[in-house]
Amino acid sequence: MNGKEQLLFNIGVVDFTMVDLGLFLDTHPTDQKALEYYQHYAQIKKQLCREFGKKYYPLTMAEADSGKKWSWGDAPLPWEGGCA
């Protein structure tokens, strides 16, 4: 795996963790430890996505405007083999 694929994979792992924590929180909305874990990984995911957006291309539109140029169009298109 090169740098881009590794970073994308890491984002996937953190996102998966958040989904699993979210499922737990659905039935335990006031569990403080689970909430802390969720906020912790949400923070990490935000950093990883911002890093990916700077280095390669934005994963969501929220990261597309880096001030100088609207980079939403930089992402490779799925029919051009864009899906990692």
Next chain:
Amino acid sequence: MMDYQDYAGVGAWKNRPLAMAYVEIQRFDKVYDDLEKAYRIGTIFPDLNKPFNGRRCEG
């Protein structure tokens, strides 16, 4: 393998009404620290890691 008589009227099953399903509530206990392993297993909770092995669940 425990026989069904072993469960009847013993421990946690003592005052359970018949014919009613019961699912234990999950407690936030342990979480896998290796998230990549958790990602491959499909859960971050060791308590929910129950691979089906053709007859009954392990773990």
